[in-house]
Amino acid sequence: xxxxxxxxxxxxxxxxxxVELRCNYxxxxxxxxxxYVQYPNQGxxxxxxxxxxxxxxxxxxxxxxxxNKSQTSFHLRKPSVHISDTAEYFCAVSGSWxxxxxxxxxxxxxxxxx
Amino acid sequence: xxxxxxxxRYKIIEKRQSVAFxxxxxxxHATLYWxxxxxxxxxxxxxxxxxxxxxxxxxxxxxxxxxxxLKGVDSTLKIQPAKLEDSAVYLCASSLGPGGGAGYTFGSxxxxxxx
Numbered sequence: 001x002x003x004x005x006x007x008x009x010x011x012x013x014x015x016x017x018x019v020e021l022r023c024n025y026x027x028x029x030x031x032x033x034x035x036y037v038q039y040p041n042q043g044x045x046x047x048x049x050x051x052x053x054x055x056x057x058x059x060x061x062x063x064x065x066x067x068n069k070s071q072t073s074f075h076l077r078k079p080s081v082h083i084s085d086t087a088e089y090f091c092a093v094s095g096s097w098x099x100x101x102x103x104x105x106x107x108x109x110x111x112x113x114x
Numbered sequence: 115x116x117x118x119x120x121x122x123r124y125k126i127i128e129k130r131q132s133v134a135f136x137x138x139x140x141x142x143h144a145t146l147y148w149x150x151x152x153x154x155x156x157x158x159x160x161x162x163x164x165x166x167x168x169x170x171x172x173x174x175x176x177x178x179x180x181x182x183x184l185k186g187v188d189s190t191l192k193i194q195p196a197k198l199e200d201s202a203v204y205l206c207a208s209s210l211g212p213g214g215g216a217g218y219t220f221g222s223x224x225x226x227x228x229x
Binding site: 032034036041042043044045046049051090092094096098099100101102103104105106107 | 118147149154155156157158159162164169170205207212215217218219220221222223225
């Protein structure tokens with residue numbers, strides 16, 4: 001079974017500052033990794049995913065994440081945040097074959113301060 | 115392309131009552147998922163369908179929860195009887211194929227409050 005740990009429940013950051021949201025995963029098999037964003041009263045939207053290949057993955061809204069197998073991490077970064085980035089961000093993992101369910105972390109609330 | 119449709123958006127019921135949620139996935143998506151998201155937690159998979167067959171329902175409380183996906187398209191999730199701890203957002207998602215690689219598309223969810 002796979003699991004993810006999101007190390008920060010809340011991250012406040014000033015507008016136009018950089019941000020990193022941390023995610024560590026645990027798995028005995030090869031994995032797919034994801035970041036989803038959830039705006040208030042909405043469902044989850046896929047930001048980016050790592051399936052294979054380049055360890056640096058670029059997503060929507062200027063976000064990127066780096067897969068680090070040795071550290072079992074998949075941290076999400078953005079060089080300059082906007083007020084509109086205020087939301088909850090979920091890291092998720094699944095096994096890379098067959099009917100593998102996606103397991104979500106507990107989420108990190110990003111609060112962008114004007 | 116139309117998204118994943120869910121209804122109702124909100125529901126308030128008393129404990130021990132029954133409730134049903136409906137989901138219409140993206141056309142052509144063979145895999146459908148129901149997740150439960152309790153306030154302050156990440157979504158937890160309740161059940162996964164591949165077409166109209168169940169792939170994983172290991173975390174579905176089968177004494178009170180049931181789900182079906184007739185004809186491999188729409189799906190209904192039912193709770194009977196509801197408990198206070200069932201208060202949560204119920205999210206439906208669909209994907210082209212099984213597993214996470216295809217990426218999920220989520221609906222807006224149904225917020226259930228049990229009083």
